[in-house]
Amino acid sequence: MPFSLLKHGLFGKSFAPDLPPPVDLKPAYDVVIIGAGGHGLATAYYLSKYHGITNVAVLDKGYLGGGNTARNTAVIRSNYLTPEGVKFYIESVKLFKNLSNEFDFNIMYSERGQLTLAHTDAAVRAFRQRVEVNNHLGGRSEMLDRQQIHELVPQLNLDPGHLPVIAGLWHIDGATARHDAVAWGYAKGAAARGVEIHQKTEVTDLVIENNRIRAVKTNRGTVQCGAAVQAVAGMSSVLMRMAGIRAPIHTYPLQAMVTQPVKPFLTPLVSSSALHCYVQQTGRGEILIGGGSDPYPLYNTRSTLDLKEGLLASALEMFPFLANAKLMRQWAGITDMTPDYSPIMGLSPIDNYYLDAGWGTWGFKATPICGKTMAQLVADGGKVPELIRAFGLDRFSRFEQVNEMGATAASH
Ligand SMILES: Cc1cc2nc3c(=O)[nH]c(=O)nc-3n(C[C@H](O)[C@H](O)[C@H](O)COP(=O)(O)OP(=O)(O)OC[C@H]3O[C@@H](n4cnc5c(N)ncnc54)[C@H](O)[C@@H]3O)c2cc1C
Numbered sequence: 387m388p389f390s391l392l393k394h395g396l397f398g399k400s401f402a403p404d405l406p407p408p409v410d411l412k413p414a415y416d417v418v419i420i421g422a423g424g425h426g427l428a429t430a431y432y433l434s435k436y437h438g439i440t441n442v443a444v445l446d447k448g449y450l451g452g453g454n455t456a457r458n459t460a461v462i463r464s465n466y467l468t469p470e471g472v473k474f475y476i477e478s479v480k481l482f483k484n485l486s487n488e489f490d491f492n493i494m495y496s497e498r499g500q501l502t503l504a505h506t507d508a509a510v511r512a513f514r515q516r517v518e519v520n521n522h523l524g525g526r527s528e529m530l531d532r533q534q535i536h537e538l539v540p541q542l543n544l545d546p547g548h549l550p551v552i553a554g555l556w557h558i559d560g561a562t563a564r565h566d567a568v569a570w571g572y573a574k575g576a577a578a579r580g581v582e583i584h585q586k587t588e589v590t591d592l593v594i595e596n597n598r599i600r601a602v603k604t605n606r607g608t609v610q611c612g613a614a615v616q617a618v619a620g621m622s623s624v625l626m627r628m629a630g631i632r633a634p635i636h637t638y639p640l641q642a643m644v645t646q647p648v649k650p651f652l653t654p655l656v657s658s659s660a661l662h663c664y665v666q667q668t669g670r671g672e673i674l675i676g677g678g679s680d681p682y683p684l685y686n687t688r689s690t691l692d693l694k695e696g697l698l699a700s701a702l703e704m705f706p707f708l709a710n711a712k713l714m715r716q717w718a719g720i721t722d723m724t725p726d727y728s729p730i731m732g733l734s735p736i737d738n739y740y741l742d743a744g745w746g747t748w749g750f751k752a753t754p755i756c757g758k759t760m761a762q763l764v765a766d767g768g769k770v771p772e773l774i775r776a777f778g779l780d781r782f783s784r785f786e787q788v789n790e791m792g793a794t795a796a797s798h
Pocket residue numbers: 420421422423424425426445446447448449450451452453454455456457458459460461462587588589590617618619620621640641642676717718719720721745746747748749750751752798
């Protein structure tokens with residue numbers, strides 16, 4: 387038995403707990419954050435770290451990081467289509483790169499590049515545009531031809547079914563990180579600065595008077611607040627309804643699956659928007675397979691056989707030799723899809739109630755920068771940071787959408 391394990395067993399003093407023990411809810415907080423996923427926790431972390439606001443409660447109806455943060459496939463990238471989107475995600479990638487140092491906690495950030503396959507001339511045109519926008523704003527992307535794709539991923543079938551690969555969008559900044567570690571890193575850092583994280587605490591209603599939020603009602607009592615942020619991902623429209631806000635959001639399940647571990651063969655993340663499928667190999671050797679959202683709106687985290695059949699058929703078109711790999715796990719989360727496939731961040735019609743919503747299939751990669759800008763927004767009393775100005779809810783009434791549909795697809 388290792389000596390340190392024996393010492394811990396006998397004295398229990400070698401490891402400091404990550405979070406302080408649970409406490410009672412206080413009657414009032416300066417800021418209440420609803421949702422202890424990566425986004426809510428990051429907002430609390432940056433509020434306490436950069437703005438000295440520590441009288442903060444993060445409330446979650448389940449356990450911290452147990453929502454979509456725990457269910458995503460951890461793709462991090464910045465090769466979107468619009469300048470607004472690319473600028474935003476480039477800042478997130480920058481923050482991700484330094485998170486392990488900042489937390490003193492390994493988030494297993496792994497920059498392995500992302501390859502998106504083009505099967506049509508239209509896709510090639512769109513990819514060229516994305517390369518230009520990405521590089522212009524400081525990202526790293528380039529077009530690859532078939533030979534270069536073959537050299538990068540020799541195991542990839544370049545002629546899947548009726549959709550031969552014509553070219554590829556190679557995004558050098560494409561990466562993954564351990565999603566639980568990101569949530570726990572933020573939780574630990576926020577708690578160390580005095581933020582309270584209350585699990586098993588469901589917000590059931592909001593008390594709004596004179597167009598200001600005064601308190602949130604929970605299953606553990608009512609707490610007053612100076613301001614509130616909702617960061618509940620797939621439940622965004624439910625919370626917005628409590629606040630009397632109409633949201634242009636439709637909620638769909640999103641599924642993913644992993645095989646048993648196999649010998650390492652695949653470093654980059656590989657996706658095909660035409661096959662609606664992406665494939666990556668995890669650090670443990672599992673082949674992770676994901677695709678687009680389910681075709682019908684639903685609040686459900688059950689995985690389905692028809693999705694499995696369709697997605698596996700596409701994955702095998704890309705990597706036929708995986709036919710004998712054994713599927714180990716399949717799961718689902720819920721995603722809030724907006725009309726333009728971009729998030730909703732910023733002000734709401736309620737003066738001191740802030741929105742972090744509409745995170746569809748793309749929210750994990752935004753965790754650091756979303757938390758940082760939302761914290762700035764709250765600390766500045768509603769002055770919207772430039773980086774998220776384009777993503778306000780009011781863009782839908784002004785017809786100024788940030789259209790990322792083509793750059794989202796099944797690349798995540
Ligand atoms: C299968 C799958 C794959 C994905 N892959 C990627 C990917 O590769 N890259 C990427 O960038 N994104 C991906 N996403 C999207 C990403 O997971 C989400 O956008 C992101 O995790 C949202 O984080 P969050 O902190 O806002 O939400 P969550 O992690 O969902 O946290 C919200 C929290 O709010 C809590 N809550 C809800 N209602 C209440 C209430 N009334 N009171 C209190 N608490 C409440 C929930 O319990 C939950 O813990 C994927 C999603 C899924 C499902």
